Amino acid sequence: MTITRHLTITGKVQGVWYRDSMRIEAERLGVAGWVRNRRDGAVEAMVQGDAAAVAAIIDWARRGPPAAQVTGVEVSDGAGSYQGFERRPSA
Numbered sequence: 001m002t003i004t005r006h007l008t009i010t011g012k013v014q015g016v017w018y019r020d021s022m023r024i025e026a027e028r029l030g031v032a033g034w035v036r037n038r039r040d041g042a043v044e045a046m047v048q049g050d051a052a053a054v055a056a057i058i059d060w061a062r063r064g065p066p067a068a069q070v071t072g073v074e075v076s077d078g079a080g081s082y083q084g085f086e087r088r089p090s091a
Contacts, residue, residue: 012068
């Protein structure tokens with residue numbers, strides 16, 4: 001069963017290679033969706049895949065790449081249908 005989750009990641013998550021690292025991890029896990037920076041300093045992502053893969057990318061999001069300092073990850077139900085994983089422009 002495919003599930004979709006919307007993530008808002010806060011902390012020191014911009015300027016630390018978070019988006020590209022998340023894209024690489026999502027591709028490794030077979031997760032579709034997108035990731036982008038927000039003007040408020042957070043990173044926003046939509047992740048879609050089987051339950052185990054989505055749980056794994058959410059666990060990764062709580063750590064991020066080595067230079068990140070994640071202080072929070074808000075998870076809510078997401079919507080849409082995605083093929084592949086893309087880095088989107090800032091919003």
